[in-house]
Amino acid sequence: MQEFYEKRAKINRALKLSSSVVDIKSMTFENFKMRKGCETTFEEIKDAIENFEKREKLGAFIFGETGNGKTHGTAAGGNKLIEKGYAVIFITEKDLLSRLAATKNYNNMESFNEIMSACLEADLLIWDDFMSSQRLANEEKDWIFQIINGRERANKPIWATPAEFEDDATAYKLDDKGRTWWRLMVNMNCIYNRQATNYRKSKAMARALGVSMDEYDS
């Protein structure tokens, strides 16, 4: 019984930290269309769910064009794992860093340690828009290192959806030796949606042209 309550509390802490839960809840596999090139994301996330325990700290790094379903696919996976009773945090990098920074305000109820421990104890951390921050302060780099290093030690996975990817420059944005970056990458299955197209663009173009999305895509 005690174990049950502790598990519930952990799940709640993860949900409390997550970015706008309503939006994320609406991203499911039921409304995820199998579009050209997004099969790889789908297969990877499906595998990560089916073999969640077996994969241990093996995460997923999903990159590709804007609007091709990276956030939708990982959120859908996270929702499935929540249904299965896992503690999942879905958070955008911007939210994560501003939540940690806000703990410096003396009247903030949430302490730095509460947020950091929630990030380390969650069964899964979905890091949306990974490395999207233009410029990182040293303390932010240090927080990112703490999370990545802490989760590696705890043998827990991260799924990251980078906003953009600038070859090697990204690797050295966190520190000049690439310590943080390679700690993360060694535990990641990298998925590149080469052919996936931009859903937002298809939707907008189809509407402008007065055709269905399927017609526009074909």
Ligand SMILES: Nc1ncnc2c1ncn2[C@@H]1O[C@H](COP(=O)(O)OP(=O)(O)OP(=O)(O)O)[C@@H](O)[C@H]1O
């Ligand atoms: N395969 C899909 N089926 C249904 N909806 C999709 C699909 N791909 C994307 N969408 C929808 O299109 C919008 C953009 O998708 P999403 O946010 O997942 O893109 P993204 O790859 O994360 O883009 P960005 O790189 O800009 O963050 C969302 O509203 C999402 O629900």
Ligand SMILES: [Mg+2]
């Ligand atoms: Mg996204």
